[in-house]
Amino acid sequence: MKNSFVELNGRQRAFSLLDENSGREIVGPEFDFISPHLEPQNIVPESDDGVIVVKGKLNKKDAVIISIEGSFQGGGIGEVSGAKIVAALEKTLEDNKKGEKEYPIIILDTGGVRLQEANYGLLSISEIQNAVIALKKYVPVIGVVPGRVGSFGGMSITSAILSYLITTPKARIALNGPEVIEQEAGVREFDSSDKNLIWDTLGTRQRVKTGIADEVVTDDVAAIKEAISDAIMENKDAHRTEQADFYLSLIDKIDFTQPLDTKEYSNLFAANNPVEHEVQEAHASKQPKTKSRGRLWFEKLTGIENAESNYSTVLHAAKDGKEYIAIVPDEHNRFPRVREGEVGLQEGFLVAKVVNQIVAEDKDKQTKRPLVLVVDVPSQAYGYKEELIGIHISLASAAAAYAKARQSGHPVIAFIPGDAVSGGFLAHGLQSNRIIALTDDSITIQAMSKASAARITERTIAELEEATKHVPAMAYDIHNYEKLGALYKLVPDVSSWDANVEATQKIETIIDEAIASTKNQPTDLSFRYETPIAVESGRKATNEMRRIVFDQWKK
Template sequence: MKNSFVELNARQRAFALVDAGTGRELVGALDYMISPHLMPQGIVPESDDGVVLVKGKVADKNVVIISIEGKFQGGGIGEVSGAKIVAALEQALHDNENGIEVYPVIILDTGGVRLQEANYGLLSISEIHNMVVALKKYVPVIGLVPGKVGSFGGMSITAAILSYLITTNRARVALNGPEVIEQEAGVREFDSSDKDLIWNTLGTQQRVQTGIADEIVADDVTALKDALTAAILEKKEAHRTEKVDFFLSLLDKVDFSKPLNPQEYRKLYRENVAQPHQIAEARSTDQAGTPSRGRAWFEALTGIKNAQTNVSTVLDATVDGKTYIAIVPDANNNLFPRVKNGEVGLKEGFAVAAVVNRVVAEDADKAEKRPIVLVVDVPSQAYGYKEELMGIHIALASSAAAYAKARQAGHPVISFIPGDAVSGGFLAHGLQSNRMIALADESITIQAMSKASAARITQRTIAELEEATKHVPAMAYDIFNYQKLGALYKLVEGIASNDPSPANVAQIEKLIDEAITSAQDDRTLHFRYENPVAKASGRKATLAMRQAVADQW
């Protein structure tokens, strides 16, 4: 197409959207701020790390265009590219807070986390979510998904949190790519070779009709700029992550034991009417739940034996002025078979969001907001065809956004990690915390994707993947390497993850109280950059990029 937007590179797309003569690039290729984590793996870096920032005007409104280059590492988000996006959003937030309207626009052409920098990618994406939630108090944050990569992984969660999503018919939006679902759940769950099935499920024709995207525009520069201009001038806002009751009502109508095709789901979506849903607080019962580290620690910290709620995989309780929340397995969960092992699925994401939203509403008029303590033991998000069809990324986005809003409203949000913390599950339940405490237990996995799937996506053998983790701590799967990134408030030695004894619980309770005090006046995620480990080594590239964006803003 002569005037195709899709065929442009990231820099051309950014300048094509701003009014002629108004564009100015920040921290561009000549600044040569590359990822320090790629060359040790034999990967040639890009001088702009695959993200282009352009300040300019659209219809005489100040904008910052954040354009992701899908041709570099599949548009994956690493430490430097992620820091670039977060820093630009944070500068836009400062301007808006000071009465200078700046509209952020994100061009999403991304597979999500850059697996070669895995845990840096997860941290960065959670920080993007935090900034988008904060900005939406002032201006809409607009997303464009042109194709060819689309918007996948953690950046599909970003797409769901954005105010308004403009697409072309050459784009796809989903949390898990078909290849990953096939790897994790088998070809019978999702055949990654069936291109018609993929496009009918994840393509934008389906997504716009089911509330996952808002508008389809022709692949034409002028048409896309017109759509963007309208979204800015009309301050369009889909409120996607605020429709918790709508989606919980929709889930009530779906039988996950039976097939569901895109046409049937469109009909269900159109006819659905939101009904109020209350997630009950946990109570003691005579029936033990499926054992897990998360359940054991939740019950030990709250004193609730055999805890159960009206959602079998979500536990919450307010004890001694703190609200505790855990996502737990249910081996007998026949309604949602893809979350039997503690994965975060559709029901879990929306139920957690309902709990957090309730806490925020109850404390709205209180000077002191109650702390929210997350007990984190999530092996991943759910991998399933129906989950993708219905937009599992919206469920995870609803949970992440609820935690971010709570923290920004003044609730200390503390994560205690006695179990696994993996991928979208961790983004939904854990990474919006202003302080994270973890047990120094080598059985804990903390990562962006299973080894089998990561090897498949990066076209490496598992042996090659494991060799790369020796050079890049962010790629490792253990909590000890994770500590090197500077993300943790405390790594607790001497307590096994499966041993919530009274003495161990008392020690963790003391650390949680200390973390709450530390976070009392901190509504940000800045601790991750500002602690000694982060400054010395863990986030040096992040800090350098933040300073560069601030200097050139």
């Protein structure tokens, strides 16, 4: 196609959307700002790290185009590329706060986290989501998913947070790719070799029909530019992360033990009538529950024995002026893919309901309730039905709720006594402005299981483990995670399974200290790259990229 948008590379796409001769690139390839984490793994870096930021005019309006290059590392987000996106969004936010209207457009051609930089990718994506949510108070944040790679992983969660999502017929959108679902749940759950099934399920025609994307346009530069311009002019916003009751009502009607095809689901979606859902506060019971580190610590911190609610996997309770929230396993759950504590369709929407209600109740209060997230999430749910319905919207709803709470003045504190993995961590934990973790070798913090990461990066597990010796962000243990600088406190001498009276009191004291540390401090996520560890080494590239973007912004 002569004017195909899909066939352009990332840089060409960015400039093609802007009025002729109006574009100016920020931190372009001539600055050769490469990722410091790839060459130690014998991976050739890219001079722009796969992200292009261009300022210019779109139909005479000031615009910032952020374009992700899908041909470099599958469009994966690492430390440098993520920092470039976040810095550009923050400067756009700053301009809009001054009354200088500037419209951000993000071109998503991305597999999500760059697995070769794993935990840097998770941190960066959460920071991108935070900036998008702040910006949406001023201008619509428009997303374009052209094709080639599509929008997957953590960046699919970001796509659900954007105001409006424009796609072409050549694009796909999903949290978990078919290969990952096949690896984690088996070929009978999702056959990654069945291309027709993949496109029928994840292709944008189906996605627009069921509310996951907003518009499919012809693969033509002019058509995409017109669609973006219309979205800006009409201030379009799908409010995708504010539809918890709609999706919870929809899920109520589906039997997750039975087959569900796209036609049947589309009919259910079209006929759905939402009803109000309430997540009751946890209370004590006599019946023992499925054990987990998250449940153990939630019960000890709240004093509720065998805690239960009207939804078995989401617990919340008030204690000493704080609201504790946990996602826990239920071995008898009617959702087969979330029986071990994964964050699934229901969990994200329920958490959003809880948090949004707290924010609404405290709206006019001078002092906002602190939220304490007890984090023990082994991953997101891996399932065909989860992808068909749009699990990434569920996770986005939880992440957006936490971000809005923090931005409105609620201290959001994550306490990690268990695992914090992948989309589960993005939904429940990474929007916190302070993170506390136990020094326990059983804790895993990562973007993907070793088996799936090896498959996607085309390495053996042995090769993957060797790479973690050179890049701490790729490692799975809490000690290497500390080296990134994101933690407020790493607590020694307390075991994940030993929540005795002394240990509980110690954690309560640290949580109170973390809450106090947020007073009169920024309500963004800047703390995590301003800690001594982050400044000295953990986020050195992040801070340098931020400095250069800020320096070039107005020149």
